[in-house]
Amino acid sequence: MIATESLSKRFPRVTALDRLSVDVEPGVTGLVGANGAGKSTLIKILLGLSPATEGRAEVLGLDVATKGAAIRERVGYMPEHDCLPPDVSATEFVVHMARMSGLPPTAARERTADTLRHVGLYEERYRPIGGYSTGMKQRVKLAQALVHDPQLVFLDEPTNGLDPVGRDEMLGLIRRIHTDFGISVLVTSHLLGELERTCDHVVVIDGGKLLRSSSTTDFTQTTTTLAIEVTDSDEHPDGTRAVRDALHARGVDTQDGTGLPGAGHVLLLTAQGEETYDLVRDVIADLGLGLVRMEQRRHHISEVFRDNDEQRDGQRKEAVGHGS
């Protein structure tokens, strides 16, 4: 669907994209990054609306530098910011956008009615957009991106400004764009959690650089890290500490799991195999404590950012240490 090769975009004061090489396959792909990471810049280059400073990119096999118009015929775009005319209705606006994409008048009206129904706008589609809620406006922006039946859509922060219910509805709609119509989706977000459930694949960028590109399951796959929680007892008022000491005495390293969501007294350790499970069970039984839980931990996408921050902090400290 999309391929970029050492793509860079430099503004006078900022490098928005820095030698980004990434491939995007059909399906729903999340483009994740903090504000200013370069997501919108990448979309504008992929649409052929803004030239890259260096490198190259193709969308649906078309070169963005020379085939911008052909790309925009086949790709839908939902921009991030509010850009809707307040004094026309959703129907008038989406019909207009369908006509701009080359649909004849009757087809444009039919496709508009279908698309607005699909995004969940019914009677209100005849009222001026100026009176719409944020959620309704986001749906109009989505409808105009879909009305010409594109092969691929770029959705720039479609959940921005929505409350939790509106956000869930929008994420459901995005998933259905692919499952119901076979349209591939590139959706940007600075909220990592929401993409775990919606996307097949996630591309993470930071400061215009590629941090990681992999399937969502790879991001969140089960690790061999075990989380252990135990009860306390009269003999061991701090059960967690007692288990930790006993494990250390048997040469097993543990980390403190506090800071994990929902974790109270949680120990983390790396399982070396079946024996580790047996050892933990025996240690806890010997101490006369109760095992509340012993489970494999799953990664969250947010850890990619944390790891990266830690790496950067480490490099910074190293740089300071070297007097630079």
Ligand SMILES: Nc1ncnc2c1ncn2[C@@H]1O[C@H](COP(=O)(O)OP(=O)(O)OP(=O)(O)O)[C@@H](O)[C@H]1O
């Ligand atoms: N036209 C421009 N002129 C100068 N700098 C720009 C321009 N457009 C973007 N930038 C800068 O490039 C960087 C990347 O911006 P971009 O909008 O692509 O980020 P983003 O990941 O989409 O974040 P956001 O969600 O906040 O828009 C930012 O530092 C931004 O200030």
